[in-house]
Amino acid sequence: MDRILIRGGQRLAGRLPISGAKNAALTLLPCALLTDEPLTLRNLPRLADVDSFGHLLNQLGASTQIEGSRPEEFGRVMTIRAGRLTSTEAPYDIVRKMRASILVLGPILARQGEARVSLPGGCAIGNRPIDLHLKALEAIGAELETAAGYVKASAPGGRLSGGRYRFPVVSVGATENVVMAAATARGSSRIENAAREPEIVDLCRCLVAMGAKIDGIGTETLEIEGVDRLHGATYAVMPDRIEAGSYACAAAITGGDLDLIGAAAEDMGATLQALREAGVTVTEHGEGIRVTADAPLGPLTLSTAPYPGFATDMQAQFMAMLALADGASMLTETIFENRYMHVPELGRMGADIQVSGRTAVVRGVPKLTGAQVMATDLRASMSLILAGLAADGETQVSRVYHLDRGYERLEEKLSAVGADIERVSDG
Ligand SMILES: CC(=O)N[C@H]1[C@@H](OP(=O)(O)OP(=O)(O)OC[C@H]2O[C@@H](n3ccc(=O)[nH]c3=O)[C@H](O)[C@@H]2O)O[C@H](CO)[C@@H](O)[C@@H]1O
Numbered sequence: 267m268d269r270i271l272i273r274g275g276q277r278l279a280g281r282l283p284i285s286g287a288k289n290a291a292l293t294l295l296p297c298a299l300l301t302d303e304p305l306t307l308r309n310l311p312r313l314a315d316v317d318s319f320g321h322l323l324n325q326l327g328a329s330t331q332i333e334g335s336r337p338e339e340f341g342r343v344m345t346i347r348a349g350r351l352t353s354t355e356a357p358y359d360i361v362r363k364m365r366a367s368i369l370v371l372g373p374i375l376a377r378q379g380e381a382r383v384s385l386p387g388g389c390a391i392g393n394r395p396i397d398l399h400l401k402a403l404e405a406i407g408a409e410l411e412t413a414a415g416y417v418k419a420s421a422p423g424g425r426l427s428g429g430r431y432r433f434p435v436v437s438v439g440a441t442e443n444v445v446m447a448a449a450t451a452r453g454s455s456r457i458e459n460a461a462r463e464p465e466i467v468d469l470c471r472c473l474v475a476m477g478a479k480i481d482g483i484g485t486e487t488l489e490i491e492g493v494d495r496l497h498g499a500t501y502a503v504m505p506d507r508i509e510a511g512s513y514a515c516a517a518a519i520t521g522g523d524l525d526l527i528g529a530a531a532e533d534m535g536a537t538l539q540a541l542r543e544a545g546v547t548v549t550e551h552g553e554g555i556r557v558t559a560d561a562p563l564g565p566l567t568l569s570t571a572p573y574p575g576f577a578t579d580m581q582a583q584f585m586a587m588l589a590l591a592d593g594a595s596m597l598t599e600t601i602f603e604n605r606y607m608h609v610p611e612l613g614r615m616g617a618d619i620q621v622s623g624r625t626a627v628v629r630g631v632p633k634l635t636g637a638q639v640m641a642t643d644l645r646a647s648m649s650l651i652l653a654g655l656a657a658d659g660e661t662q663v664s665r666v667y668h669l670d671r672g673y674e675r676l677e678e679k680l681s682a683v684g685a686d687i688e689r690v691s692d693g
């Protein structure tokens with residue numbers, strides 16, 4: 267298994283390219299199941315999760331073709347052809363490894379009139395139920411049955427009717443599933459209290475490029491007029507706001523100066539505001555965002571919330587940064603009940619963090635010390651990388667496969683801006 271070794275204390279400076287967004291890619295890929303024409307996705311990040319999703323599409327009968335991009339380039343172009351689906355099932359083995367597989371439920375059901383998808387179960391960061399995905403699909407005409415760890419869905423008469431649903435709490439994944447399913451319903455649908463994450467906007471824009479009729483994009487009320495069929499399209503995945511935010515924290519924690527090339531400031535409001543409140547200089551320019559840290563970091567009070575609030579996917583990275591701030595910070599995690607797995611690992615590096623229920627108090631310390639630490643989930647892993655970049659001495663992060671799910675060629679991007687970081691393979 268691979269490990270990442272970091273010798274901390276280097277100030278990061280230079281240009282760092284931002285890849286396509288994992289969380290957008292994983293909802294754009296299943297759109298290909300909605301049409302018998304090719305869907306070409308550009309700017310797809312080279313990530314383990316994207317490869318796994320490609321395999322899932324293959325199992326369903328779609329072909330995936332990657333167009334030649336040079337190895338030194340970031341991102342790639344994939345064309346998915348789902349002329350005919352040969353299966354309507356997403357099995358446990360795949361859904362268990364990649365939670366986003368649940369996003370094939372809506373598209374398969376819409377296209378084939380039936381689908382059978384494994385229930386994903388929980389994961390390291392919390393329980394992650396799918397009841398809202400099911401309720402929303404039911405509201406637009408799906409008939410559902412859950413048995414033996416699978417949900418079996420069917421559309422009476424082979425096509426969903428459309429309908430109205432109001433989410434009791436905001437759910438990104440459930441909004442994505444129901445929007446994809448409603449796009450080709452017989453009638454129209456109205457989805458209230460929909461998630462407004464930029465990745466949902468990206469999904470809606472891609473569906474519109476495929477011929478869908480969606481009003482209210484970017485708002486909490488989506489009105490979708492079902493169309494008889496969707497056609498192929500070429501669509502570029504949005505820049506990864508969480509990757510960009512993570513590298514902004516890397517600039518901040520090393521007292522550095524990074525140009526995040528391709529980052530979209532308009533999607534990163536809460537993250538950029540929090541950085542500025544901590545004393546970091548953030549400047550938007552034609553190519554992306556420049557993040558400069560030339561003063562000691564100040565403490566923050568942050569609470570995660572659905573977009574446009576402060577993203578749960580940025581909580582761990584900010585915690586690493588605030589571990590070195592001048593004062594005590596308070597972080598509250600409202601989305602997932604168990605997203606503090608990085609706390610004991612940061613503690614091994616000298617951070618002073620006390621968790622009580624959903625709130626963590628982070629008392630800034632003058633320095634962190636390199637240690638052997640273990641990645642437990644994607645963003646927790648990034649928080650350990652950030653701590654390692656700033657720590658005295660060597661940090662070894664094991665279980666790197668978590669990082670490979672969400673950060674395209676992390677060690678390459680970081681060494682290019684001055685980090686002393688390498689991947690070591692134990693064979
Ligand atoms: C609102 C929010 O910040 N969502 C995050 C969530 O999306 P993801 O789509 O994984 O999760 P949801 O947005 O669906 O979950 C939001 C909340 O709703 C609850 N829930 C969800 C679905 C359901 O059927 N029943 C139910 O009760 C969840 O337990 C959670 O407390 O994790 C992703 C990966 O970290 C992040 O990128 C998203 O930003």
Ligand SMILES: C=C(OP(=O)(O)O)C(=O)O
Pocket residue numbers: 289365366579644645672
């Ligand atoms: C937890 C994340 O992803 P996933 O939902 O794919 O596990 C994430 O992107 O931070």
